[in-house]
Amino acid sequence: MRIIGSIAAIAALAAAAVANAHHSFAVEFLEDQTRTIEGTVTEVWFKNPHVRYYIEITTEDGSTESWDVRGSSPTILVRRGWTPKTIQEGDHIKVHGHLGRDGRKLMSWIYIELEDGTRLGSEY
Amino acid sequence: MRKLMLAFSLLCAATVSANPAMEGDWMIEVKPSGAAVIGLLEIERDNDGWLAFVEGGPAPIKIDGNQVAVDIDTRDIRGFVIVLKLEGQLDDDRLSGSYTVQSDAEVSFTPGTWSAVRFVAEERAKEPRPVDISGIWKPAPGVDFRKYSMDLTDEAEAWHANYLMHYDQPNVRCVSPGIVAMVAWGGYPFEVLSSDKRLTFLYEVDSEVRRIFLDDREAPEFYPGSGMGYSTGRWEGSQLVVETTHLSPNVRDFRGEPISENARLEEVYKLSEDGQRLSAVITLHDPENYKRPPVRRRAWTRNPDTEIYPYECDPDSFYRQMYNENKLDMYFERSKQRF
Structure with a gap:
């Protein structure tokens, strides 16, 4: 796990990052269903309109699944100290968020927990 | 959300003993625990009872004497629909009361109180007096x-x-x-x-x-x-x-x-x-x-302490998702519908 700068400061600055969506993710995500998943980051997509982390998780039966985890605009995250280097390929992260509609392996994060327990984002 | 919208649309607008003083334009303020929100509430008579509009959009209303109930549908910044269910009364030419929040999503908008006073359009001076908004x-x-x-x-x-x-x-x-x-x-x-x-x-x-x-x-x-x-x-x-x-x-x-x-x-x-x-x-x-x-x-x-940051956008992940879900054909077939 790479820790860039002060993660504690990033966590504080990134509070409520989820609240800055500028298009409706209510269309894609279930408002009343949340879940926590954890896995290894396989790709970082730190670009507008929305940051995405692709992560691989291991299910209970031992198989693997690839999930597309999405959050706010990078412009907004960067201003709060959450940069492309904050989470990188190979990092193990835990993600809590709204599940995608139609059983798709999509998640809109409410918060992301880093390996050292630091949480980025906040409960909405 | 469907249940919410159904309940919203079923709220009936009829009444028999409404105080006619309810009619008119009101500037309404809703006060959750966070920042207050304001808007124009227009209450009008209709053949079947009363109609209300908030910021130009319909807001189902019930009026009984001096009592009023209005539903205002809004969305949070994520796009999740919230209905603010206002109840209150007319007293001394002022509307006030409390409201509850109805949403299928977990939302940060809290219940609270509301009030409304008669809206009087502000007359703007004709003589230009520019101010510095740079x-x-x-x-x-x-x-x-x-x-x-x-x-x-x-x-x-x-x-x-x-x-x-x-x-x-x-x-x-x-x-x-x-x-x-x-x-x-x-x-x-x-x-x-x-x-x-x-x-x-x-x-x-x-x-x-x-x-x-x-x-x-x-x-x-x-x-x-x-x-x-x-x-x-x-x-x-x-x-x-x-x-x-x-x-x-x-x-x-x-x-x-x-x-x-x-x-x-x-x-x-x-x-x-x-x-x-x-x-x-x-x-x-x-x-x-x-x-x-x-x-x-x-x-x-x-906010003089910040700068305007660059904003670069790459639609690759948007199209990649459709590719992965075999929806690209559907997407392009809709091109004529899209502005």
Whole structure:
């Protein structure tokens, strides 16, 4: 796990990052269903309109699944100290968020927990 | 959300013993634990009872004597629909009461109290008294209702029925949403550069640039329509009135209500006495699509400590998802429907 700068400061600055969506993710995500998943980051997509982390998780039966985890605009995250280097390929992260509609392996994060327990984002 | 909207639409507007003093225009303020939101509440008589509109959109109302109940549908910044269920009474020419919050989603909008006073349109001075609004402005929280449903014409309703929010909204594919949506967005600052004959607004979102001409000029012949349109402005007293025409067909907000090429956007900007807060009332005039003009209210605080950041957008992940889900054909077959 790479820790860039002060993660504690990033966590504080990134509070409520989820609240800055500028298009409706209510269309894609279930408002009343949340879940926590954890896995290894396989790709970082730190670009507008929305940051995405692709992560691989291991299910209970031992198989693997690839999930597309999405959050706010990078412009907004960067201003709060959450940069492309904050989470990188190979990092193990835990993600809590709204599940995608139609059983798709999509998640809109409410918060992301880093390996050292630091949480980025906040409960909405 | 369907259950919510169904309950919302079933609320009946009829009443038999309403106090006629309820009729009229009210400036309503709703006070959650966070920042308050304000908006125009219009209460009108109808053959079958009473009708109400908030910021140009329908708000089912029940009136019984001095008691009133109004439902206002709004959305949070993520697009989740919230219905504010207001109950209260008329007392000494003032409406007040409490409200609850109804939503299928976990939302941050808390229950609280509300009040409304008679709305009196402010008369703007004719003599120009320009004020200095140059600088960087950061969106303030709260301010307006983000009214969700609007009073659409039949043609607009028909078009909107076929709108798919995720696939058709311009900015999901990195196309600028245009000034009507952009001016009301939270999250991003903008910078104003001033000169005698022109104001230039530099928006962080989509790195858009907007020129507002103050010298009574008209748009050149054959000036093309676009999402940002052609803006002219004038000072009425210390308030800046900006009119924007030459808009291309577009959508107004997340929900996707249409905007026609003949639409006109009016923004009235006002600077606080201490010069630290800029507020605007934003009205979309587009009778082809709206029976009543939709209204937004926004405010920004002066923020000299930040900069306008670059905004680069790459639609790759948007198309990649459709590719992975075998939806690319569907997406392109909808191109004619999309603005």
